[in-house]
Amino acid sequence: MHLIKKMIKKIFSILVLTLSLSSPFFAKENSPLSIGSDRAKITVKVFSSLTCPHCASFHDKVFKNLKEDYIDKKKVKFEHHGFPLDLAALNAEKVLRSVSDEEKSFKFLTEIYKKQNQWAVGSDINKINNLIKKMSLDFGIKEEIIDKFIEDEKIQNQILEERIAAQKNYNISSTPTIYINEKKYEGKQNYKQFKKAIEKLL
Numbered sequence: 001m002h003l004i005k006k007m008i009k010k011i012f013s014i015l016v017l018t019l020s021l022s023s024p025f026f027a028k029e030n031s032p033l034s035i036g037s038d039r040a041k042i043t044v045k046v047f048s049s050l051t052c053p054h055c056a057s058f059h060d061k062v063f064k065n066l067k068e069d070y071i072d073k074k075k076v077k078f079e080h081h082g083f084p085l086d087l088a089a090l091n092a093e094k095v096l097r098s099v100s101d102e103e104k105s106f107k108f109l110t111e112i113y114k115k116q117n118q119w120a121v122g123s124d125i126n127k128i129n130n131l132i133k134k135m136s137l138d139f140g141i142k143e144e145i146i147d148k149f150i151e152d153e154k155i156q157n158q159i160l161e162e163r164i165a166a167q168k169n170y171n172i173s174s175t176p177t178i179y180i181n182e183k184k185y186e187g188k189q190n191y192k193q194f195k196k197a198i199e200k201l202l
Contacts, residue, residue, distance in 0.1 A: 036077035
């Protein structure tokens with residue numbers, strides 16, 4: 001099992017390396033999943049891998065309160081930047097891109113993190129894909145849409161190009177990496193501390 005897991009990570013690394021050698025960083029500026037007003041004084045960017053437990057913890061402890069206190073009041077714009085660390089995270093990110101409605105997409109993101117221990121398990125990528133599919137079906141996404149996005153190489157390349165560009169521009173060494181108004185947030189990943197950083201900028 002450990003060998004299979006290493007092989008999956010190696011394949012993913014090869015995909016990223018191939019794009020880094022061939023891509024002129026075509027990622028679009030408006031590609032991140034975002035919620036909140038474009039006129040907000042503060043923009044929070046979170047670079048996350050959907051299989052990362054620390055990312056799930058940050059989303060659970062911070063995002064819900066941040067949305068209620070600041071995003072819904074148009075004080076903060078929040079951006080989820082997909083930074084997949086493995087094939088499972090990449091495929092989940094693909095299906096996340098299938099939801100175009102802003103509010104619904106973040107509800108699905110919350111669901112992905114909430115059920116992370118149910119779908120991001122094991123080292124068999126086919127099994128993981130089936131678990132991603134089940135979770136997505138339960139959320140209400142149509143089966144043909146799920147299959148289309150998981151198999152779509154164009155979407156895959158876009159996500160990986162965004163990952164490469166993020167690595168180049170933001171020097172990401174771990175997930176989640178958080179920026180507030182283009183300044184890296186180095187504080188604790190709990191809402192009390194995060195709120196202090198937001199309040200200083202309002």
